[in-house]
Amino acid sequence: xEKIIRLWNMYYMTFWKGLGGTLWLSALTVFFGTxxxxxxxxxxxxxxxxxxxVADIYIEILRGTPILLQLYFFWIGLPKLVPxxxxxxxxxxxxxxxxxxxxxxxxxxxxxxAVDKGQWEAARSIGLTETNVMTxxxxxxxxxxxxxxxxxxFISTVKGTSLASVFFVGELMTSQRTVQSATFxxxxxxxxxxxxxxxxxxVLSKLLVLLERRLTISD
Amino acid sequence: xxxxxxxxxxxxxxxxxxxxxxGIDLSVMKGEVISIIGPSGGGxxxxxxxxxxxxxxxxxxxxxxxxxxxxxxxxxSKYRQKIxxxxxxFNVFPNMTVLDNITLAPTLxxxxxxxxxxxxxxxxxxxxxxxxxxxxxxxxxxGGQKQRLSIVRALAMHPDVMLFDEPTSALDPxxxxxxxxxxxxxxxSGMTTLVVxxxxxxxxxxxxRVLFICxxxxxxxxxxxxxxxxxxxxxxxxxxxxxL
Numbered sequence: 001x002e003k004i005i006r007l008w009n010m011y012y013m014t015f016w017k018g019l020g021g022t023l024w025l026s027a028l029t030v031f032f033g034t035x036x037x038x039x040x041x042x043x044x045x046x047x048x049x050x051x052x053x054v055a056d057i058y059i060e061i062l063r064g065t066p067i068l069l070q071l072y073f074f075w076i077g078l079p080k081l082v083p084x085x086x087x088x089x090x091x092x093x094x095x096x097x098x099x100x101x102x103x104x105x106x107x108x109x110x111x112x113x114a115v116d117k118g119q120w121e122a123a124r125s126i127g128l129t130e131t132n133v134m135t136x137x138x139x140x141x142x143x144x145x146x147x148x149x150x151x152x153x154f155i156s157t158v159k160g161t162s163l164a165s166v167f168f169v170g171e172l173m174t175s176q177r178t179v180q181s182a183t184f185x186x187x188x189x190x191x192x193x194x195x196x197x198x199x200x201x202x203v204l205s206k207l208l209v210l211l212e213r214r215l216t217i218s219d
Numbered sequence: 220x221x222x223x224x225x226x227x228x229x230x231x232x233x234x235x236x237x238x239x240x241x242g243i244d245l246s247v248m249k250g251e252v253i254s255i256i257g258p259s260g261g262g263x264x265x266x267x268x269x270x271x272x273x274x275x276x277x278x279x280x281x282x283x284x285x286x287x288x289x290x291x292x293x294x295x296s297k298y299r300q301k302i303x304x305x306x307x308x309f310n311v312f313p314n315m316t317v318l319d320n321i322t323l324a325p326t327l328x329x330x331x332x333x334x335x336x337x338x339x340x341x342x343x344x345x346x347x348x349x350x351x352x353x354x355x356x357x358x359x360x361x362g363g364q365k366q367r368l369s370i371v372r373a374l375a376m377h378p379d380v381m382l383f384d385e386p387t388s389a390l391d392p393x394x395x396x397x398x399x400x401x402x403x404x405x406x407x408s409g410m411t412t413l414v415v416x417x418x419x420x421x422x423x424x425x426x427x428r429v430l431f432i433c434x435x436x437x438x439x440x441x442x443x444x445x446x447x448x449x450x451x452x453x454x455x456x457x458x459x460x461x462x463l
Contacts, residue, residue, distance in 0.1 A: 116310070118306060118308050118309075118310035119310060119312065121268075121273050121304075121306065121310060122304075122306060122310035122311070122312070122369070122372075123312075124271075124273060124296070124299060125271055125273065125299055125302075125303070125304035125306075125373070126299070126300070126303070126304075126323070126324040126372060126373060126375075126376055127296045127297070127298075127299040127300030127301075127324055127328050127376055128296060128323075128324055128327060128328060129296045129328070130296075132327050132328070136323065136327065137312055137323075140314050141312075141313070141314050144314075
């Protein structure tokens with residue numbers, strides 16, 4: 001216990017920086033992962049059979065392979081694919097976003113499918129365009145179905161960013177590795193980082209519960 | 220002769236291998252009130268749902284005011300605005316207040332100012348006796364109130380035709396009357412109306428014409444007195460003897 005406090009006092013800046021990295025990586029992954037996931041979900045539910053198939057293969061591959069493998073794949077492969085320079089962080093971030101999008105798209109699709117079919121029909125019958133049917137009637141109702149599962153996904157995204165430490169991308173787990181190699185205090189630094197992760201996710205999950213409650217006010 | 224508003228020609232619809240509609244020809248005049256009766260699974264609802272392309276027919280043509288709407292699937296929302304529809308399960312929007320349910324389509328698709336739309340919605344609500352529920356969410360309404368709301372929601376778009384798909388089938392018996400009263404007033408006001416219903420007395424009372432749809436075709440049609448007192452087709456005779 002004493003060692004932990006001493007370690008924190010000596011290296012708190014490193015941990016803070018790591019936490020900053022984790023928050024930043026998570027926020028970007030969640031934001032762009034949700035956008036991309038929404039796009040994939042729309043393809044997956046669209047009229048075109050080909051696009052539906054493409055979305056299906058995309059989701060199945062990303063869900064069927066380990067995330068660590070995907071990170072390696074993007075880390076090595078992405079710089080060869082694009083004509084411009086990419087940092088390790090950019091490669092890893094892209095991989096995290098792509099991975100999250102597969103899971104999020106399935107959550108969104110399930111949430112949309114759970115909205116009663118009659119709502120689509122009623123919205124169409126009063127003459128709303130397909131875009132308005134989706135954005136004004138279906139999505140607001142789907143959000144309530146989506147939110148709890150999305151909340152879980154956000155939390156696993158935060159935890160998932162720890163894998164970026166394998167590539168020494170600046171985040172919490174990487175800062176733990178830095179501290180450990182400087183001090184040889186493995187358990188102590190792991191404890192500190194563990195507490196930070198736990199507090200972060202605990203706060204996050206409570207915040208999302210609050211948001212959920214506000215959104216379900218109509219029933 | 221009055222103007223024709225809807226015409227269908229040889230309308231066919233299959234669900235997989237099941238032929239639900241086997242060629243329906245119908246001409247509806249402006250202001251006409253038509254009841255559609257017949258056994259369950261005979262294609263009544265499917266036919267009604269084809270008229271605003273909630274179901275896309277596999278064959279045949281649907282003319283609305285002379286335009287073949289099957290060729291207008293890109294603009295179908297414009298036509299649906301002129302064809303109001305009321306469903307068995309109400310399908311009111313649970314996440315919006317009663318007032319927002321009604322003003323949604325007029326403000327979005329007709330670009331009517333929110334204030335004007337709300338004013339009109341209120342006058343419609345008064346017409347069906349729901350004015351004190353304007354700020355409530357639908358979960359606080361009874362079935363009959365929900366159904367009256369869904370009628371008003373459709374009327375807010377000023378449709379030329381109203382389609383009712385078994386509007387009282389999901390209601391408790393004591394609420395049937397309040398909904399039928401609204402439909403009756405509407406029909407009497409000159410609204411072109413098509414009702415799929417199991418309320419035979421109601422069909423007999425309000426209709427100019429009754430269609431009997433069975434096994435995907437119109438097996439008999441005529442004025443209500445003839446259909447209900449001396450039906451000709453054996454299917455109609457059997458059906459009426461079971462329900463009356």
